Amino acid sequence: MIEASYKKYILNFKQASGTSRGVLKTKETWFLILNRENKQGIGECGLFRGLSIDDKPDYEDKLKWLCNHINEEQDKLLPQLIEFPSIQIGLEMAFKSLESQNTFELFPSEFSKSNDSIPINGLIWMGSEAFMKQQIKDKIEAGFSCIKMKIGAINFQTELNLIKSIRKEFNSRDIELRVDANGAFSPSEALEKLKVLSDFDLHSIEQPIKQKQIQEMAELCEKTPLPIALDEELIGLFSVTEKQELLQTIKPQYIILKPSLVGGFKGSDEWTIIAEKQDIGWWITSALESNIGLNAIAQYTYTKNSDLPQGLGTGSLFTNNFQSPLEVKRGTLQYNKIINWKYNL
Template identity: 25%
Template sequence: MDIQPFSLPLSSPLSTADGTIESRRGFLVRTEIDGVAGVGEAAPLPGWTESYDACQAALCGVEKPKQALEDNVFDDTPAARHAVSLAVADAAARRAGVPLYRRLGAGERVESVPVNATVGDGSPSATAEAVADAAAAGFPAAKVKVGNRSLDADIERIEAVRQRYPDIELRVDANGAWEFETAREAVESLSALGVAVLEQPLPAEALDNHRRLRGHGIDIALDEGLLRHGVDAAIAAEAADCLVCKPMALGGVDIARSAAERARADGWDVIVTTTIDGVVARAAAVHLAASVPDVRPCGLATGGRLASDVGPDAAPVSDGTAAVPQGKGNIPPL
């Protein structure tokens, strides 16, 4: 197995709770399964996955990729598992002569998947302007980040958007920033403004309180909560209406696909997102979304956040959709 490190500068720094990210570092993994080559990507992101050093150590310890997956050696290193499992799946799809999304379970050809725009924190006018840009670019939905300001200030931002664009699907992502009483007030206000989805309003551990927020005119989505508890526990707790699947953080497109199937079987919607990955992992997430029937607009329009990439964009975004690669495997060989 060949391991190649990379570092991709962001087009502009990204502020997070864990600090400012200026680049995405990771590894391309190349392997050969039954005489067919496959490529995977690990892009660890502290707070969501293991550290860069832990990822590297896990990858360097792999001698037989398929055996490592069967032996479950990646319990604490989801980004490393993502890379190895994707390389194996890519090789299997190439050997079968089908695109990865067909290998993941799609029954028919899928040309594209809908994607949402993501709008960061900003003033009411800046937020409205960003959503205006998204609407003009053809995005069917916009996700607005909230939780860094008071609830009243965030509601003012959403009101400014609604005054300008009454029809675009709006989602709000709090990244677990609120306590229950604030979240309950937010549900009432955001529902009145026609917000479709409230993502991770409470900290990840609060499954029961997420359940208490449901049924009030706005879908509750789990992101960090899925990573903390797993899909079976989340569904058993009836904690949400929608599951946010990040393949890199979950440990691979195969695990994310299983989670999506489990969620859909229980009547939940599914949204696939990236962790600002390189083209190999980003395209794999597009294949995953393409394998989910009637998937909602997904958080896959993240390639523009990178100033450079490990290869050409294999799943370009245009008019609010991401093109699904149709060749063998995940993407054309790099």
């Protein structure tokens, strides 16, 4: 028999982090804890208030329901959690943790054995021009060859000047540049802005317009001079048919998967299979989980054998994160198995 419980945990940002949706100071998350005999399993339910489709008043009620039904088969539980993707991944994670020889080695690989690393992008948060310039300088000095900038909250010309300043020193072979608008552009202005951005040899732009504007996004992806990656657009689609239809209609150049927001590992697998059949590229990013969730997502990502830099460098953002073997070095995420986990739930 498995005993299940859950716990809420508030992660505190080291410094307020800006996006086009606002400034983040804290991040709420939940942990599903399973106990069977002398073994414990831990899964993180990475709820993202204001973004997750499962940001609902009955979220905690669903966790209670899950704990009461935990001894049912996992394959029967997951479909009943379909509208709660962050709980789905928490359940997948907790069972993998419970069944593994090491609580935190969920997807054994050369990565979790400390023999290989995952290339990641360096994330530049929105803020003043000086703040963003300093972040860019820090990331380049830290050895990142791929930088992702959040844009859309400050003056567009100021953002262009920042990108121009990078390109004056580093060409696209030296530094790959990605930008993320988080839906900040209006459909009427988006194409012109993409044309201007394309002058700087960018890798891609994430979600230039807000999600759920399917025809406008499809037209933008058809005409764009700059590869477009869908992000928020994927949230809230549950069936394989819905996912297929979205990608067939919009025909993006890339999709970005946040497992906590798109149905966990199973949901991410569905998206990658559909995307590859349509010759659409993809990469995986975290959604501001703690190191417990980030660890699981990173191990999963490594097994997917993607050559692109992933968005997994968020572990150092919080003052009260858990000490873990995850380390960012020279633009890669590494697993230092010499470092022990320290957590108190």
